[in-house]
Amino acid sequence: MTAPQRLTDRKREAIIQAAISEFRAHGFDVTSMDRIAASAGVSKRTVYNHFPSKEELFAEILSQLWTRVSAELDIPYRADQPLREQLRQLLQGKLQLLADDNFLNLARVAIAATLHSPDRARNMVERMGEREESLTTWIRAAQADGRLKPVDPTFAAQQMHGLLKSFAFWPQISMGQPPLTSQAQTQVAESAMDLFLAGYQI
Incomplete structure:
Protein backbone atom coordinates (compact mmCIF):
# COMPACT_ATOMS: atom_id res chain seq x y z
CA MET A 1 0.00 0.00 0.00
CA THR A 2 1.33 3.44 -0.92
CA ALA A 3 1.67 6.35 1.45
CA PRO A 4 -1.13 8.38 -0.22
CA GLN A 5 -3.49 5.41 0.17
CA ARG A 6 -2.63 5.17 3.84
CA LEU A 7 -3.33 8.89 4.23
CA THR A 8 -6.69 8.43 2.50
CA ASP A 9 -7.54 5.57 4.85
CA ARG A 10 -6.56 7.68 7.86
CA LYS A 11 -8.76 10.54 6.67
CA ARG A 12 -11.68 8.18 6.09
CA GLU A 13 -11.33 6.75 9.62
CA ALA A 14 -11.04 10.27 11.07
CA ILE A 15 -14.29 11.21 9.31
CA ILE A 16 -16.08 8.14 10.67
CA GLN A 17 -14.87 8.75 14.22
CA ALA A 18 -15.82 12.43 13.98
CA ALA A 19 -19.27 11.48 12.72
CA ILE A 20 -19.75 9.04 15.60
CA SER A 21 -18.80 11.77 18.06
CA GLU A 22 -21.00 14.41 16.43
CA PHE A 23 -24.01 12.11 16.04
CA ARG A 24 -23.72 11.16 19.71
CA ALA A 25 -23.41 14.77 20.88
CA HIS A 26 -25.96 16.46 18.63
CA GLY A 27 -28.12 13.77 17.03
CA PHE A 28 -28.41 12.70 13.42
CA ASP A 29 -30.73 15.45 12.20
CA VAL A 30 -28.79 18.37 13.72
CA THR A 31 -25.33 17.16 12.74
CA SER A 32 -24.12 18.60 9.45
CA MET A 33 -21.39 17.50 7.08
CA ASP A 34 -19.72 20.87 7.78
CA ARG A 35 -19.59 20.04 11.49
CA ILE A 36 -18.21 16.55 10.78
CA ALA A 37 -15.54 17.97 8.47
CA ALA A 38 -14.44 20.49 11.11
CA SER A 39 -14.35 17.83 13.81
CA ALA A 40 -12.30 15.50 11.58
CA GLY A 41 -9.88 18.25 10.60
CA VAL A 42 -10.52 17.81 6.88
CA SER A 43 -12.26 19.83 4.19
CA LYS A 44 -15.95 19.41 3.46
CA ARG A 45 -14.96 18.31 -0.03
CA THR A 46 -12.86 15.50 1.45
CA VAL A 47 -15.84 14.30 3.46
CA TYR A 48 -18.02 14.23 0.34
CA ASN A 49 -15.30 12.45 -1.61
CA HIS A 50 -15.57 9.57 0.89
CA PHE A 51 -19.30 9.80 1.66
CA PRO A 52 -21.67 11.47 -0.86
CA SER A 53 -24.30 12.07 1.81
CA LYS A 54 -24.88 12.06 5.56
CA GLU A 55 -27.11 8.98 5.11
CA GLU A 56 -24.25 7.08 3.46
CA LEU A 57 -21.90 8.09 6.26
CA PHE A 58 -24.43 6.84 8.80
CA ALA A 59 -24.82 3.62 6.79
CA GLU A 60 -21.06 3.07 7.09
CA ILE A 61 -21.29 3.48 10.87
CA LEU A 62 -24.09 0.91 10.94
Missing part, protein backbone atom coordinates in the same frame (compact mmCIF):
# COMPACT_ATOMS: atom_id res chain seq x y z
CA SER A 63 -22.01 -1.38 8.74
CA GLN A 64 -19.19 -1.24 11.27
CA LEU A 65 -21.69 -2.06 14.01
CA TRP A 66 -22.96 -5.10 12.07
CA THR A 67 -19.37 -6.21 11.50
CA ARG A 68 -18.64 -6.06 15.22
CA VAL A 69 -21.78 -8.07 16.03
CA SER A 70 -20.94 -10.61 13.33
CA ALA A 71 -17.48 -11.07 14.82
CA GLU A 72 -18.85 -12.57 18.04
CA LEU A 73 -17.46 -16.02 18.72
CA ASP A 74 -19.09 -18.65 16.54
CA ILE A 75 -18.67 -21.82 18.58
CA PRO A 76 -19.94 -24.92 16.75
CA TYR A 77 -21.94 -27.43 18.73
CA ARG A 78 -19.93 -30.38 20.07
CA ALA A 79 -21.70 -33.59 21.03
CA ASP A 80 -18.71 -34.71 23.11
CA GLN A 81 -18.57 -31.62 25.35
CA PRO A 82 -20.75 -30.49 28.29
CA LEU A 83 -23.45 -28.03 27.28
CA ARG A 84 -22.46 -25.57 30.00
CA GLU A 85 -18.86 -25.31 28.82
CA GLN A 86 -19.95 -24.67 25.24
CA LEU A 87 -22.48 -22.07 26.37
CA ARG A 88 -19.84 -20.41 28.50
CA GLN A 89 -17.63 -19.86 25.45
CA LEU A 90 -20.52 -18.42 23.46
CA LEU A 91 -21.59 -16.06 26.23
CA GLN A 92 -18.06 -14.92 27.04
CA GLY A 93 -17.60 -13.84 23.43
CA LYS A 94 -20.88 -11.94 23.50
CA LEU A 95 -20.12 -10.22 26.82
CA GLN A 96 -16.64 -9.20 25.67
CA LEU A 97 -18.22 -7.51 22.67
CA LEU A 98 -20.79 -5.75 24.86
CA ALA A 99 -17.98 -4.43 27.08
CA ASP A 100 -16.11 -2.88 24.14
CA ASP A 101 -16.25 0.94 24.22
CA ASN A 102 -16.13 1.31 20.44
CA PHE A 103 -19.03 -1.11 20.01
CA LEU A 104 -21.08 0.72 22.64
CA ASN A 105 -20.36 4.07 20.97
CA LEU A 106 -21.53 2.70 17.62
CA ALA A 107 -24.65 1.26 19.23
CA ARG A 108 -25.48 4.57 20.95
CA VAL A 109 -25.22 6.42 17.65
CA ALA A 110 -27.35 3.86 15.84
CA ILE A 111 -30.06 3.82 18.50
CA ALA A 112 -30.19 7.61 18.86
CA ALA A 113 -30.50 8.08 15.11
CA THR A 114 -33.35 5.59 14.86
CA LEU A 115 -35.56 7.10 17.58
CA HIS A 116 -37.30 9.45 15.14
CA SER A 117 -37.25 7.09 12.17
CA PRO A 118 -39.36 3.93 12.60
CA ASP A 119 -38.20 2.51 9.26
CA ARG A 120 -34.56 2.99 10.17
CA ALA A 121 -35.17 1.45 13.61
CA ARG A 122 -36.94 -1.56 12.13
CA ASN A 123 -34.09 -2.14 9.71
CA MET A 124 -31.52 -1.91 12.50
CA VAL A 125 -33.36 -4.38 14.73
CA GLU A 126 -33.81 -6.83 11.88
CA ARG A 127 -30.14 -6.68 10.92
CA MET A 128 -29.02 -7.05 14.54
CA GLY A 129 -31.17 -10.17 14.78
CA GLU A 130 -29.62 -11.62 11.65
CA ARG A 131 -26.15 -11.16 13.17
CA GLU A 132 -27.03 -12.96 16.41
CA GLU A 133 -27.54 -16.33 14.74
CA SER A 134 -24.65 -18.25 16.31
CA LEU A 135 -26.51 -19.06 19.54
CA THR A 136 -29.68 -20.00 17.64
CA THR A 137 -27.68 -22.38 15.46
CA TRP A 138 -26.01 -23.91 18.51
CA ILE A 139 -29.36 -24.43 20.27
CA ARG A 140 -30.84 -26.07 17.17
CA ALA A 141 -27.89 -28.49 16.98
CA ALA A 142 -28.16 -29.38 20.68
CA GLN A 143 -31.87 -30.06 20.20
CA ALA A 144 -31.17 -32.32 17.24
CA ASP A 145 -28.76 -34.22 19.48
CA GLY A 146 -31.51 -34.72 22.07
CA ARG A 147 -29.87 -32.61 24.77
CA LEU A 148 -32.23 -29.62 24.83
CA LYS A 149 -36.03 -29.49 24.90
CA PRO A 150 -37.80 -28.77 21.58
CA VAL A 151 -38.52 -25.10 22.25
CA ASP A 152 -38.32 -22.60 19.37
CA PRO A 153 -34.54 -22.05 19.11
CA THR A 154 -34.94 -18.41 18.04
CA PHE A 155 -37.13 -17.73 21.08
CA ALA A 156 -34.66 -19.45 23.43
CA ALA A 157 -31.73 -17.52 21.94
CA GLN A 158 -33.59 -14.21 22.33
CA GLN A 159 -34.23 -15.06 25.98
CA MET A 160 -30.51 -15.60 26.52
CA HIS A 161 -29.56 -12.41 24.69
CA GLY A 162 -32.11 -10.56 26.82
CA LEU A 163 -30.58 -11.90 30.03
CA LEU A 164 -27.15 -10.65 28.96
CA LYS A 165 -28.24 -7.29 27.58
CA SER A 166 -30.30 -6.38 30.64
CA PHE A 167 -26.99 -6.17 32.53
CA ALA A 168 -24.35 -5.64 29.85
CA PHE A 169 -25.95 -3.42 27.20
CA TRP A 170 -29.06 -1.43 28.09
CA PRO A 171 -27.76 0.07 31.37
CA GLN A 172 -24.65 1.25 29.48
CA ILE A 173 -26.67 2.59 26.54
CA SER A 174 -29.54 4.21 28.41
CA MET A 175 -27.99 5.20 31.75
CA GLY A 176 -24.31 5.63 30.93
CA GLN A 177 -23.14 2.89 33.27
CA PRO A 178 -19.60 1.60 32.67
CA PRO A 179 -19.07 -1.70 30.84
CA LEU A 180 -19.13 -4.76 33.07
CA THR A 181 -15.90 -5.84 34.69
CA SER A 182 -14.58 -9.33 33.96
CA GLN A 183 -15.88 -10.49 37.32
CA ALA A 184 -19.35 -9.07 36.62
CA GLN A 185 -19.35 -10.64 33.14
CA THR A 186 -18.66 -14.03 34.72
CA GLN A 187 -21.46 -13.55 37.23
CA VAL A 188 -23.97 -12.59 34.52
CA ALA A 189 -22.92 -15.48 32.27
CA GLU A 190 -23.11 -18.10 35.02
CA SER A 191 -26.52 -16.88 36.18
CA ALA A 192 -27.88 -16.83 32.62
CA MET A 193 -26.62 -20.38 32.06
CA ASP A 194 -28.25 -21.54 35.30
CA LEU A 195 -31.63 -20.25 34.12
CA PHE A 196 -31.26 -21.48 30.56
CA LEU A 197 -30.13 -25.00 31.41
CA ALA A 198 -32.69 -25.36 34.22
CA GLY A 199 -35.44 -24.58 31.74
CA TYR A 200 -34.26 -26.36 28.60
CA GLN A 201 -31.69 -29.07 29.33
CA ILE A 202 -33.02 -32.62 29.11
Whole structure:
Protein backbone atom coordinates (compact mmCIF):
# COMPACT_ATOMS: atom_id res chain seq x y z
CA MET A 1 0.00 0.00 0.00
CA THR A 2 1.33 3.44 -0.92
CA ALA A 3 1.67 6.35 1.45
CA PRO A 4 -1.13 8.38 -0.22
CA GLN A 5 -3.49 5.41 0.17
CA ARG A 6 -2.63 5.17 3.84
CA LEU A 7 -3.33 8.89 4.23
CA THR A 8 -6.69 8.43 2.50
CA ASP A 9 -7.54 5.57 4.85
CA ARG A 10 -6.56 7.68 7.86
CA LYS A 11 -8.76 10.54 6.67
CA ARG A 12 -11.68 8.18 6.09
CA GLU A 13 -11.33 6.75 9.62
CA ALA A 14 -11.04 10.27 11.07
CA ILE A 15 -14.29 11.21 9.31
CA ILE A 16 -16.08 8.14 10.67
CA GLN A 17 -14.87 8.75 14.22
CA ALA A 18 -15.82 12.43 13.98
CA ALA A 19 -19.27 11.48 12.72
CA ILE A 20 -19.75 9.04 15.60
CA SER A 21 -18.80 11.77 18.06
CA GLU A 22 -21.00 14.41 16.43
CA PHE A 23 -24.01 12.11 16.04
CA ARG A 24 -23.72 11.16 19.71
CA ALA A 25 -23.41 14.77 20.88
CA HIS A 26 -25.96 16.46 18.63
CA GLY A 27 -28.12 13.77 17.03
CA PHE A 28 -28.41 12.70 13.42
CA ASP A 29 -30.73 15.45 12.20
CA VAL A 30 -28.79 18.37 13.72
CA THR A 31 -25.33 17.16 12.74
CA SER A 32 -24.12 18.60 9.45
CA MET A 33 -21.39 17.50 7.08
CA ASP A 34 -19.72 20.87 7.78
CA ARG A 35 -19.59 20.04 11.49
CA ILE A 36 -18.21 16.55 10.78
CA ALA A 37 -15.54 17.97 8.47
CA ALA A 38 -14.44 20.49 11.11
CA SER A 39 -14.35 17.83 13.81
CA ALA A 40 -12.30 15.50 11.58
CA GLY A 41 -9.88 18.25 10.60
CA VAL A 42 -10.52 17.81 6.88
CA SER A 43 -12.26 19.83 4.19
CA LYS A 44 -15.95 19.41 3.46
CA ARG A 45 -14.96 18.31 -0.03
CA THR A 46 -12.86 15.50 1.45
CA VAL A 47 -15.84 14.30 3.46
CA TYR A 48 -18.02 14.23 0.34
CA ASN A 49 -15.30 12.45 -1.61
CA HIS A 50 -15.57 9.57 0.89
CA PHE A 51 -19.30 9.80 1.66
CA PRO A 52 -21.67 11.47 -0.86
CA SER A 53 -24.30 12.07 1.81
CA LYS A 54 -24.88 12.06 5.56
CA GLU A 55 -27.11 8.98 5.11
CA GLU A 56 -24.25 7.08 3.46
CA LEU A 57 -21.90 8.09 6.26
CA PHE A 58 -24.43 6.84 8.80
CA ALA A 59 -24.82 3.62 6.79
CA GLU A 60 -21.06 3.07 7.09
CA ILE A 61 -21.29 3.48 10.87
CA LEU A 62 -24.09 0.91 10.94
CA SER A 63 -22.01 -1.38 8.74
CA GLN A 64 -19.19 -1.24 11.27
CA LEU A 65 -21.69 -2.06 14.01
CA TRP A 66 -22.96 -5.10 12.07
CA THR A 67 -19.37 -6.21 11.50
CA ARG A 68 -18.64 -6.06 15.22
CA VAL A 69 -21.78 -8.07 16.03
CA SER A 70 -20.94 -10.61 13.33
CA ALA A 71 -17.48 -11.07 14.82
CA GLU A 72 -18.85 -12.57 18.04
CA LEU A 73 -17.46 -16.02 18.72
CA ASP A 74 -19.09 -18.65 16.54
CA ILE A 75 -18.67 -21.82 18.58
CA PRO A 76 -19.94 -24.92 16.75
CA TYR A 77 -21.94 -27.43 18.73
CA ARG A 78 -19.93 -30.38 20.07
CA ALA A 79 -21.70 -33.59 21.03
CA ASP A 80 -18.71 -34.71 23.11
CA GLN A 81 -18.57 -31.62 25.35
CA PRO A 82 -20.75 -30.49 28.29
CA LEU A 83 -23.45 -28.03 27.28
CA ARG A 84 -22.46 -25.57 30.00
CA GLU A 85 -18.86 -25.31 28.82
CA GLN A 86 -19.95 -24.67 25.24
CA LEU A 87 -22.48 -22.07 26.37
CA ARG A 88 -19.84 -20.41 28.50
CA GLN A 89 -17.63 -19.86 25.45
CA LEU A 90 -20.52 -18.42 23.46
CA LEU A 91 -21.59 -16.06 26.23
CA GLN A 92 -18.06 -14.92 27.04
CA GLY A 93 -17.60 -13.84 23.43
CA LYS A 94 -20.88 -11.94 23.50
CA LEU A 95 -20.12 -10.22 26.82
CA GLN A 96 -16.64 -9.20 25.67
CA LEU A 97 -18.22 -7.51 22.67
CA LEU A 98 -20.79 -5.75 24.86
CA ALA A 99 -17.98 -4.43 27.08
CA ASP A 100 -16.11 -2.88 24.14
CA ASP A 101 -16.25 0.94 24.22
CA ASN A 102 -16.13 1.31 20.44
CA PHE A 103 -19.03 -1.11 20.01
CA LEU A 104 -21.08 0.72 22.64
CA ASN A 105 -20.36 4.07 20.97
CA LEU A 106 -21.53 2.70 17.62
CA ALA A 107 -24.65 1.26 19.23
CA ARG A 108 -25.48 4.57 20.95
CA VAL A 109 -25.22 6.42 17.65
CA ALA A 110 -27.35 3.86 15.84
CA ILE A 111 -30.06 3.82 18.50
CA ALA A 112 -30.19 7.61 18.86
CA ALA A 113 -30.50 8.08 15.11
CA THR A 114 -33.35 5.59 14.86
CA LEU A 115 -35.56 7.10 17.58
CA HIS A 116 -37.30 9.45 15.14
CA SER A 117 -37.25 7.09 12.17
CA PRO A 118 -39.36 3.93 12.60
CA ASP A 119 -38.20 2.51 9.26
CA ARG A 120 -34.56 2.99 10.17
CA ALA A 121 -35.17 1.45 13.61
CA ARG A 122 -36.94 -1.56 12.13
CA ASN A 123 -34.09 -2.14 9.71
CA MET A 124 -31.52 -1.91 12.50
CA VAL A 125 -33.36 -4.38 14.73
CA GLU A 126 -33.81 -6.83 11.88
CA ARG A 127 -30.14 -6.68 10.92
CA MET A 128 -29.02 -7.05 14.54
CA GLY A 129 -31.17 -10.17 14.78
CA GLU A 130 -29.62 -11.62 11.65
CA ARG A 131 -26.15 -11.16 13.17
CA GLU A 132 -27.03 -12.96 16.41
CA GLU A 133 -27.54 -16.33 14.74
CA SER A 134 -24.65 -18.25 16.31
CA LEU A 135 -26.51 -19.06 19.54
CA THR A 136 -29.68 -20.00 17.64
CA THR A 137 -27.68 -22.38 15.46
CA TRP A 138 -26.01 -23.91 18.51
CA ILE A 139 -29.36 -24.43 20.27
CA ARG A 140 -30.84 -26.07 17.17
CA ALA A 141 -27.89 -28.49 16.98
CA ALA A 142 -28.16 -29.38 20.68
CA GLN A 143 -31.87 -30.06 20.20
CA ALA A 144 -31.17 -32.32 17.24
CA ASP A 145 -28.76 -34.22 19.48
CA GLY A 146 -31.51 -34.72 22.07
CA ARG A 147 -29.87 -32.61 24.77
CA LEU A 148 -32.23 -29.62 24.83
CA LYS A 149 -36.03 -29.49 24.90
CA PRO A 150 -37.80 -28.77 21.58
CA VAL A 151 -38.52 -25.10 22.25
CA ASP A 152 -38.32 -22.60 19.37
CA PRO A 153 -34.54 -22.05 19.11
CA THR A 154 -34.94 -18.41 18.04
CA PHE A 155 -37.13 -17.73 21.08
CA ALA A 156 -34.66 -19.45 23.43
CA ALA A 157 -31.73 -17.52 21.94
CA GLN A 158 -33.59 -14.21 22.33
CA GLN A 159 -34.23 -15.06 25.98
CA MET A 160 -30.51 -15.60 26.52
CA HIS A 161 -29.56 -12.41 24.69
CA GLY A 162 -32.11 -10.56 26.82
CA LEU A 163 -30.58 -11.90 30.03
CA LEU A 164 -27.15 -10.65 28.96
CA LYS A 165 -28.24 -7.29 27.58
CA SER A 166 -30.30 -6.38 30.64
CA PHE A 167 -26.99 -6.17 32.53
CA ALA A 168 -24.35 -5.64 29.85
CA PHE A 169 -25.95 -3.42 27.20
CA TRP A 170 -29.06 -1.43 28.09
CA PRO A 171 -27.76 0.07 31.37
CA GLN A 172 -24.65 1.25 29.48
CA ILE A 173 -26.67 2.59 26.54
CA SER A 174 -29.54 4.21 28.41
CA MET A 175 -27.99 5.20 31.75
CA GLY A 176 -24.31 5.63 30.93
CA GLN A 177 -23.14 2.89 33.27
CA PRO A 178 -19.60 1.60 32.67
CA PRO A 179 -19.07 -1.70 30.84
CA LEU A 180 -19.13 -4.76 33.07
CA THR A 181 -15.90 -5.84 34.69
CA SER A 182 -14.58 -9.33 33.96
CA GLN A 183 -15.88 -10.49 37.32
CA ALA A 184 -19.35 -9.07 36.62
CA GLN A 185 -19.35 -10.64 33.14
CA THR A 186 -18.66 -14.03 34.72
CA GLN A 187 -21.46 -13.55 37.23
CA VAL A 188 -23.97 -12.59 34.52
CA ALA A 189 -22.92 -15.48 32.27
CA GLU A 190 -23.11 -18.10 35.02
CA SER A 191 -26.52 -16.88 36.18
CA ALA A 192 -27.88 -16.83 32.62
CA MET A 193 -26.62 -20.38 32.06
CA ASP A 194 -28.25 -21.54 35.30
CA LEU A 195 -31.63 -20.25 34.12
CA PHE A 196 -31.26 -21.48 30.56
CA LEU A 197 -30.13 -25.00 31.41
CA ALA A 198 -32.69 -25.36 34.22
CA GLY A 199 -35.44 -24.58 31.74
CA TYR A 200 -34.26 -26.36 28.60
CA GLN A 201 -31.69 -29.07 29.33
CA ILE A 202 -33.02 -32.62 29.11
